[in-house]
Amino acid sequence: EVQLVQSEAEVKKPGESLKISCKGSGYSFASYWIAWVRQMPGKGLEWMGFIYPDHSNTKYSPSFQGQVTISADKSINTAYLQWSILKASDTAVYYCAIWDYDSNFDLLDYWGQGTLVTVSS
């Protein structure tokens, strides 16, 4: 069974750093793009960027370029989203999702459970 399990909720102060994770299982983790999606409180979905774990090729939405870093460690089937300096406006639920096709060229639909990040002084 394909699963994406995300790290637990975090409460941080402005200016702090943070790295959240998304661990894949039940499939060849390194061979499928993993995307991160933000959902601010009461707002819509925003596509942040994605990574191909096998060679860590990464693409960012212009809106998030330079604001976050997406990385992956294929040896432990885990993707990451990190901030060096958190802001209150980073408060949101962050989802990871497989953003790729299967061998039949059908779009895959697997999502993590979401990680709530709260940034408050």
Added chain:
Amino acid sequence: QSALTQPASVSGSPGQSITISCTGTNSEYNLVSWYHQHPGKAPKLMIYEASKRPSGVSNRFSGSKSGNMASLTISGLQAEDEGDYYCCSYAGSNVYVFGTGTTVTVL
């Protein structure tokens, strides 16, 4: 990257059909998908490549695209169809963008 434009809300009675529009998609590609999200839950894929339905998704859901506008139609509206719907389009240069979201209410 500006979000794609969707109506804020659409409503219909049980059994009726409703259509949600999504304007601003990349006219060069049919890479538009639609997601359904219940509050506090992860999104669920309903349509991909503008009109393809994933295995397990009801055939009451259909999608289309013309130029830079995509549409999702829900036929035979049911209570379980309530929630938020988002379109998502390939914007080019390996970047994707979501729509503003539409709240569907079954009256």
